[in-house]
Amino acid sequence: MEDISKTQQNVRPVTRAIITGSSGFIGQALVTHLVERKVEVIAADRIPITLACASHVVDLRTFGALDSLLDERTVVFHMAARADVGASVSDPRCDFENNVLATFEILESVRKAGRSEEHTSELQSLRH
Numbered sequence: 001m002e003d004i005s006k007t008q009q010n011v012r013p014v015t016r017a018i019i020t021g022s023s024g025f026i027g028q029a030l031v032t033h034l035v036e037r038k039v040e041v042i043a044a045d046r047i048p049i050t051l052a053c054a055s056h057v058v059d060l061r062t063f064g065a066l067d068s069l070l071d072e073r074t075v076v077f078h079m080a081a082r083a084d085v086g087a088s089v090s091d092p093r094c095d096f097e098n099n100v101l102a103t104f105e106i107l108e109s110v111r112k113a114g115r116s117e118e119h120t121s122e123l124q125s126l127r128h
Contacts, residue, residue, distance in 0.1 A: 014039055015039060015040060016040040016041075017034055017040070017041050017076070017077055018043075018069055019031055019034075019041060019042070019044065019079060020044045020045065020076070020078045021045060021079035022043035023045045027043075027045070027080070028049065031043055031049070032051060035051065043055045043056065044056050044069065056069060060098075060106060061097050061098065061102045064105075064109060066106060070113035074113070081098070082094065082095050
C-alpha cells in the first residue's frame with residue numbers, strides 16, 4: 001500500500017487525521033495504517049471502535065458533527081457510506097441522508113475550519 005502519511009512534494013505530511021466510517025473494512029485498515037505511521041487518528045463513526053486511536057461516536061448527518069474535532073492540522077478521510085443497493089431501493093431517503101447529506105455536512109465542517117477540501121471515497125481508496 002502506498003504511504004499516504006506523506007504525500008507529494010508541495011503538500012505537508014499528514015500528522016492528524018479524522019477517519020469517517022472507521023468501523024468499516026477499509027476504514028479499519030486506514031486507521032491501522034496511519035497509526036502505524038505515528039499519525040494522530042480520530043475515528044468518527046456511529047459505532048465505537050477499539051483500535052489504538054481516539055474514537056468518537058457521531059452522526060455525520062448532523063450539522064457541525066465534526067466541528068469540535070477539526071483543527072488546522074486535520075485531514076479528513078471520508079470513508080463512511082451506506083452501500084446496500086437493496087436497501088437504497090426500498091428506502092432511498094435513508095441512503096440520501098447517509099451518503100449525500102453526511103458528505104455535505106462533513107465538507108461544511110471542513111470549510112468552516114478553514115481547511116481545504118479533503119475527500120476520499122471508498123472506490124478511490126480501492127485503487128491503492
